Amino acid sequence: xGLIRYESQIRPPLVEGxxxxxxxxxxxxxxxxxxxSRAWWIGLIVSIVFLCFGIVSVTMEVIYGxxxxxxxxxxxxxxxxxxxxxWIGIGHAGTLIxxxxxLFRQGWRTGVNRAAEAMTIFAVICAGQxxxxxxxxxxxxxxxxxxxxxxxxxxxxxxSPLLWDVFAISTYxxxxxxFWYSGLIPDVATLRDRAKKxxxxxxxxxxxxxxxxxxxxxxxxxxxxxxxxxLSTPLVLSVHTIVSFDxxxxxxxxxxxxxxxxxxxxxAIFSGFAMxxxxxxxxxKVLGLEEYITIEHIDVMNKIIVLTGSIVGIAYLTxxxxxxxxxxxxxxxxxxxxxxxxxxxxxxxxxxxMFCNVVSPQFFWVRKLRRNLxxxxxxxxxxxxxxxxxxxxxxxxxxxxxxxxxxxxxxxxPTIWEVGFYxxxxxxxxxxxxxxxxxxxxxxxxxxxxxxxxSGDTQKDKMDNLEKQDNDGFxxxxxxxxxx
Amino acid sequence: MAIKxxxxxxxxxxxxxxxxxxxVRKAGYKIHDVFTPFPIHGLDRAMGLRxxxxxxxxxxxxxxxxxxxxxxxxxxxxxxWPLNFGGKPFFSLPAWIPITFELTVLFSAVGMxxxxxxxxxxxxxxxxxxxxxRSTDDIFLMALECTDKTNETEAVSFLQSLGxxxxxxxxxxxxxxLGRYDKEQILEKKTEEVAA
Numbered sequence: 001x002g003l004i005r006y007e008s009q010i011r012p013p014l015v016e017g018x019x020x021x022x023x024x025x026x027x028x029x030x031x032x033x034x035x036x037s038r039a040w041w042i043g044l045i046v047s048i049v050f051l052c053f054g055i056v057s058v059t060m061e062v063i064y065g066x067x068x069x070x071x072x073x074x075x076x077x078x079x080x081x082x083x084x085x086x087w088i089g090i091g092h093a094g095t096l097i098x099x100x101x102x103l104f105r106q107g108w109r110t111g112v113n114r115a116a117e118a119m120t121i122f123a124v125i126c127a128g129q130x131x132x133x134x135x136x137x138x139x140x141x142x143x144x145x146x147x148x149x150x151x152x153x154x155x156x157x158x159x160s161p162l163l164w165d166v167f168a169i170s171t172y173x174x175x176x177x178x179f180w181y182s183g184l185i186p187d188v189a190t191l192r193d194r195a196k197k198x199x200x201x202x203x204x205x206x207x208x209x210x211x212x213x214x215x216x217x218x219x220x221x222x223x224x225x226x227x228x229x230x231l232s233t234p235l236v237l238s239v240h241t242i243v244s245f246d247x248x249x250x251x252x253x254x255x256x257x258x259x260x261x262x263x264x265x266x267x268a269i270f271s272g273f274a275m276x277x278x279x280x281x282x283x284x285k286v287l288g289l290e291e292y293i294t295i296e297h298i299d300v301m302n303k304i305i306v307l308t309g310s311i312v313g314i315a316y317l318t319x320x321x322x323x324x325x326x327x328x329x330x331x332x333x334x335x336x337x338x339x340x341x342x343x344x345x346x347x348x349x350x351x352x353x354m355f356c357n358v359v360s361p362q363f364f365w366v367r368k369l370r371r372n373l374x375x376x377x378x379x380x381x382x383x384x385x386x387x388x389x390x391x392x393x394x395x396x397x398x399x400x401x402x403x404x405x406x407x408x409x410x411x412x413x414p415t416i417w418e419v420g421f422y423x424x425x426x427x428x429x430x431x432x433x434x435x436x437x438x439x440x441x442x443x444x445x446x447x448x449x450x451x452x453x454x455s456g457d458t459q460k461d462k463m464d465n466l467e468k469q470d471n472d473g474f475x476x477x478x479x480x481x482x483x484x
Numbered sequence: 485m486a487i488k489x490x491x492x493x494x495x496x497x498x499x500x501x502x503x504x505x506x507x508v509r510k511a512g513y514k515i516h517d518v519f520t521p522f523p524i525h526g527l528d529r530a531m532g533l534r535x536x537x538x539x540x541x542x543x544x545x546x547x548x549x550x551x552x553x554x555x556x557x558x559x560x561x562x563x564x565w566p567l568n569f570g571g572k573p574f575f576s577l578p579a580w581i582p583i584t585f586e587l588t589v590l591f592s593a594v595g596m597x598x599x600x601x602x603x604x605x606x607x608x609x610x611x612x613x614x615x616x617x618r619s620t621d622d623i624f625l626m627a628l629e630c631t632d633k634t635n636e637t638e639a640v641s642f643l644q645s646l647g648x649x650x651x652x653x654x655x656x657x658x659x660x661x662l663g664r665y666d667k668e669q670i671l672e673k674k675t676e677e678v679a680a
Contacts (some may be wrong), residue, residue, distance in 0.1 A: 021622035
């Protein structure tokens, strides 16, 4: 009977502490059912303060215009689009963990996927703020939608990457939300069934949609998850490719390069995993979930960081080489004078980017450093800083000095309202994350139970007997049974 | 709305549940449903459930998305109001691929989730009767339907012989109803409990 799935003892267990199903439920639901701690309240209030500052900053921009952000010819995009791409990039790791790792059948994703998907949704909400508020005449924002209107009807420019972005980001947000929520329904049902207080029963009762755990429903749920994963995978690749097209389809030197789609996607996964690490290193400690988000999980994610960081490094060097080797002297000038030259006004940002993104992740080749939580935390922050500088370098250093020297801008400096808007999105992100961690389980409960009898440490010990069996006996007993 | 009688057996190990399901089917009992806290691979086949048609639905929604996107964009940009964008031809299919792809994915995802909720009869405020609140925690429940021909005591002892830990006869509401979780919505008093 093929229910006991064999997994090698060489692979470390994904759930430690000799858990059974009830213990798993208790551990993961405990932070949700406990009263909020003081640390949680402080975190939430600080986040809300930042959020309020962000709202004030955005109000200033809406009333007085995008000049409040020092934006003018030729630096028409500054912090706004840098931050937009930064947040969207961060969101991609969540989808990758849920969707792509499901397709690759990686059991370790179950410890981290719920929190990562929530991170994606909050990051996309934050990212979406920038294209909306940077419009200037925000009250006309609905113009981007192709609806029948009295202006012709005037349709939108379907050939423009800026419009592709509208569709891509909306789709990405909707699909991520649906994927996250449909996975959450069974876990919320567990909370509903455990709830003692009236408001909890009502809240989780409504949120669980009446889920019972019927086998037919699970069958459909599995089918849904698989197809959503299959849809989300090309979605991740396409969304950040479309974002890269905002630059690649232009003629600005430093922007007009075909390497951008894979460069951006790899960079997105890189920064996204770094943000997941930042969140999870703290979450696992504070909520007491170290036996579910093990050092193994942290190790594996750091391996992905070093992999994608190296891809990003290769992309930087390729871009640099082609700029030199290619016939376009303006492209080479953008690199030689605006970026590589440390004496130019913004050259320093290029070198910070190079250090943070190319040099620093290489430390993760060392196993001991990968498994060290403090190193992981600081490295993840460093990676995100580096990725922010990457977008800043791409946008501002290309555009502040392009073809015509008489059109060159003065040194671009952010204003308090720009920085305030960015801090406001941090406030929004962390407010959402604190609320999420209080009201919903940060680990996918049903999925952990699904892998417990294969990857939990108690089961690993039993694998000894299986490993002593001869090949035919093993194949006979543990062949994949489809329940005929 | 229909209250029906069920013989309900609780199992605490899926390795015991799986062969039990097969033996119950062989003995001729009709399984109303098996409730588990997580999906068990192969259980739907063991119960004889047919494959879900959700995949087909998803594919159909995706095709709808593709055709909507391509149809609308080509109509708007080649027939309704063609515009000269940088000298490109009016029918510029490569430029429309991103939006077409996004709408394909969007229609498929939204359509599938709504279909999933419709087929499983899931929605906010929907209430269903639960046999045991621990079926979302750590026990596996098998519910057999009691028809006129079922001998309940025999069914109970049969389930116990298969390894069920706690078997009882229960009256439960078959369908869903709307309401809030905290309001008691019992339609009939449930009193029968057959001891082993």
